[in-house]
Amino acid sequence: MYPIETLQSKIQQAFRDLILPDRPAELYDPIRYTLDLGGKRLRPFLVLASCDMFGGKIEDAVHPALGIELFHNFTLLHDDLMDQAPLRRGKETVYKKWNSNIAILAGDTIFALANREILKTNIEAVQGISDLFNITAIEVCEGQQLDMNFELRKEVTLPEYIEMIRLKTAVLLAASLKIGAMIAGASEEKSKAIYDFGISTGIGFQIMDDLLDVYGTEEKFGKKPGGDILAAKKTYLYLKALQLSDRNDAARLVSVYESGELPAVEKIETVRALFNRVQIEDITRNEIDTYWKNAVRIIHSLKLPENQILPLMEYCSKLMERDY
Amino acid sequence: MYPIETLQSKIQQAFRDLILPDRPAELYDPIRYTLDLGGKRLRPFLVLASCDMFGGKIEDAVHPALGIELFHNFTLLHDDLMDQAPLRRGKETVYKKWNSNIAILAGDTIFALANREILKTNIEAVQGISDLFNITAIEVCEGQQLDMNFELRKEVTLPEYIEMIRLKTAVLLAASLKIGAMIAGASEEKSKAIYDFGISTGIGFQIMDDLLDVYGTEEKFGKKPGGDILAAKKTYLYLKALQLSDRNDAARLVSVYESGELPAVEKIETVRALFNRVQIEDITRNEIDTYWKNAVRIIHSLKLPENQILPLMEYCSKLMERDY
Numbered sequence: 001m002y003p004i005e006t007l008q009s010k011i012q013q014a015f016r017d018l019i020l021p022d023r024p025a026e027l028y029d030p031i032r033y034t035l036d037l038g039g040k041r042l043r044p045f046l047v048l049a050s051c052d053m054f055g056g057k058i059e060d061a062v063h064p065a066l067g068i069e070l071f072h073n074f075t076l077l078h079d080d081l082m083d084q085a086p087l088r089r090g091k092e093t094v095y096k097k098w099n100s101n102i103a104i105l106a107g108d109t110i111f112a113l114a115n116r117e118i119l120k121t122n123i124e125a126v127q128g129i130s131d132l133f134n135i136t137a138i139e140v141c142e143g144q145q146l147d148m149n150f151e152l153r154k155e156v157t158l159p160e161y162i163e164m165i166r167l168k169t170a171v172l173l174a175a176s177l178k179i180g181a182m183i184a185g186a187s188e189e190k191s192k193a194i195y196d197f198g199i200s201t202g203i204g205f206q207i208m209d210d211l212l213d214v215y216g217t218e219e220k221f222g223k224k225p226g227g228d229i230l231a232a233k234k235t236y237l238y239l240k241a242l243q244l245s246d247r248n249d250a251a252r253l254v255s256v257y258e259s260g261e262l263p264a265v266e267k268i269e270t271v272r273a274l275f276n277r278v279q280i281e282d283i284t285r286n287e288i289d290t291y292w293k294n295a296v297r298i299i300h301s302l303k304l305p306e307n308q309i310l311p312l313m314e315y316c317s318k319l320m321e322r323d324y
Numbered sequence: 325m326y327p328i329e330t331l332q333s334k335i336q337q338a339f340r341d342l343i344l345p346d347r348p349a350e351l352y353d354p355i356r357y358t359l360d361l362g363g364k365r366l367r368p369f370l371v372l373a374s375c376d377m378f379g380g381k382i383e384d385a386v387h388p389a390l391g392i393e394l395f396h397n398f399t400l401l402h403d404d405l406m407d408q409a410p411l412r413r414g415k416e417t418v419y420k421k422w423n424s425n426i427a428i429l430a431g432d433t434i435f436a437l438a439n440r441e442i443l444k445t446n447i448e449a450v451q452g453i454s455d456l457f458n459i460t461a462i463e464v465c466e467g468q469q470l471d472m473n474f475e476l477r478k479e480v481t482l483p484e485y486i487e488m489i490r491l492k493t494a495v496l497l498a499a500s501l502k503i504g505a506m507i508a509g510a511s512e513e514k515s516k517a518i519y520d521f522g523i524s525t526g527i528g529f530q531i532m533d534d535l536l537d538v539y540g541t542e543e544k545f546g547k548k549p550g551g552d553i554l555a556a557k558k559t560y561l562y563l564k565a566l567q568l569s570d571r572n573d574a575a576r577l578v579s580v581y582e583s584g585e586l587p588a589v590e591k592i593e594t595v596r597a598l599f600n601r602v603q604i605e606d607i608t609r610n611e612i613d614t615y616w617k618n619a620v621r622i623i624h625s626l627k628l629p630e631n632q633i634l635p636l637m638e639y640c641s642k643l644m645e646r647d648y
Contacts, residue, residue, distance in 0.1 A: 027469040078432060082425040101406040101472060104428060105465050108402060111432065112461035115439055119455050126451050131443050137436035141429050145351040148425060 007048040014066040030094045030106040044069045046176035049312040056184025060121045067117030074110040129179045136175040143167030170202025197298040204291030210235040226268040244278040296324045331372040338390040354418045354430040368393045370500035373636040380508025384445045391441030398434040453503045460499040467492030494526025521622045528615030534559040550592040568602040620648045
């Protein structure tokens with residue numbers, strides 16, 4: 001098994017090896033800018049770790065891994081435009097720095113570049129992984145559409161929310177893992193299992209993100225907490241708190257959350273106090289734990305030697321702040 | 325060889341067989357609306373006709389042909405948003421009927437759907453045609469970027485214009501033909517030749533479109549002529565007329581073309597009069613003829629029996645209003 005750092009350096013190398021044309025500069029400058037913003041490179045890591053875990057050749061997985069990360073960057077680029085988000089990783093978003101048309105077209109181009117990278121693997125895997133990749137792309141679009149719908153809806157149920165984050169976040173993590181398995185020639189049963197591991201981890205991971213926005217520190221979260229509250233995002237914590245609060249507190253929570261009356265700090269504090277009344281932090285940690293335990297159960301069902309699952313599990317358990 | 329009508333009905337059937345989910349309706353309603361707008365279905369015809377001409381199985385080409393047309397519809401959807409075009413085939417464009425975010429996301433989804441259809445062919449062809457498809461997608465984006473750049477630039481040379489329409493229009497026609505050839509297992513040399521045929525035909529076809537905007541009838545052109553003049557589009561006719569006019573007429577042409585002072589009918593008439601002074605209609609028809617003759621030369625270089633090239637040539641020569 002390759003250690004985590006080796007897999008990560010292979011991803012960095014793949015990014016350095018990616019040659020983009022210079023012109024038209026109006027198209028390729030924003031693409032370079034987007035790819036240089038960096039990030040955890042979580043998804044390509046999952047492709048490589050899964051391929052390695054199932055005994056595949058890493059060389060066959062490096063380009064598809066890069067393709068997955070390109071796709072992820074494409075979705076961020078278009079999402080930031082749709083959400084009118086001014087900043088991404090502390091820097092101006094493409095539509096802000098350039099304009100909307102550039103953001104649309106640079107995104108489209110990155111998606112096509114991603115598809116090209118996906119194809120660069122062994123011939124037996126190509127058709128299957130490229131199809132899974134594009135099915136997943138469609139699901140991610142559906143998830144973004146549901147997310148936009150929820151902004152305009154008064155009521156969203158918890159199962160609806162879980163379905164939205166499954167589509168918007170979890171399926172891409174799951175597909176990354178399954179693509180690694182398919183490149184390694186893993187059986188359908190094993191490929192499906194690692195996909196399900198990714199779904200459970202991905203949903204847990206997104207709920208963790210919701211949690212850190214309320215109870216995390218800027219250092220740990222990577223951005224200023226409270227953003228979801230200020231944007232009145234219907235997160236797991238908000239929807240669960242509404243369910244658990246008594247009628248008065250629930251009404252108060254809706255009115256504080258939805259209105260823009262209170263100053264930022266006060267709004268965050270008030271919402272946090274209402275969350276605390278129903279022990280939302282513990283409840284959310286339990287929920288994350290349930291998703292993570294399910295993921296651990298799935299990976300153990302593969303009955304692979306412990307050392308074979310080590311890099312993937314070390315990485316994921318660190319992400320989830322959990323043991324396995 | 326299948327007759328033109330048979331190939332066309334196979335394309336219609338493929339569209340009818342395309343099953344889209346119902347939900348989220350906000351995503352799939354605009355996609356259905358876009359695909360129902362219709363059109364000539366020129367590009368999928370080229371895929372099928374080329375595959376048939378090179379002795380391939382039409383069944384292997386139907387899905388990739390559909391994929392190419394889906395991609396074409398995706399580019400129209402995003403282009404209409406970028407160009408802020410209110411109408412497409414006499415109906416409201418998606419961003420007008422719904423909104424910009426829906427247009428972005430519906431477009432992204434159609435591109436992913438297109439990629440899935442491209443993969444549905446014989447395993448030997450998949451990697452090659454999917455890569456060509458995405459290379460072409462990138463080139464079409466580059467062409468759209470150049471087109472947007474030209475809107476803001478004062479001077480554009482004729483070679484720059486030809487390069488822009490090569491990327492924005494011709495490469496997709498050429499790739500359609502080459503994909504048909506690749507599915508049929510044609511040699512690289514033959515696949516390249518049919519690609520070059522498509523480039524020459526495609527450039528001629530776009531210059532014809534420029535011509536019909538000035539000298540065509542609404543019946544023939546399918547839309548009201550004069551649109552390019554009113555939008556001050558730097559077309560082949562405009563750039564060539566500038567090159568051929570004396571200093572005074574050229575200055576006059578620029579000032580009339582660029583300013584929004586004159587009423588529509590008068591502007592169109594004045595520009596047409598300036599075009600007439602340098603015989604732009606004849607010159608443009610000659611230019612189209614040169615591209616078409618080059619295409620005919622290429623197709624004959626394949627040395628295929630006359631009956632084998634008949635459906636493709638009948639269709640293309642009709643498009644170009646030329647014999648072969």
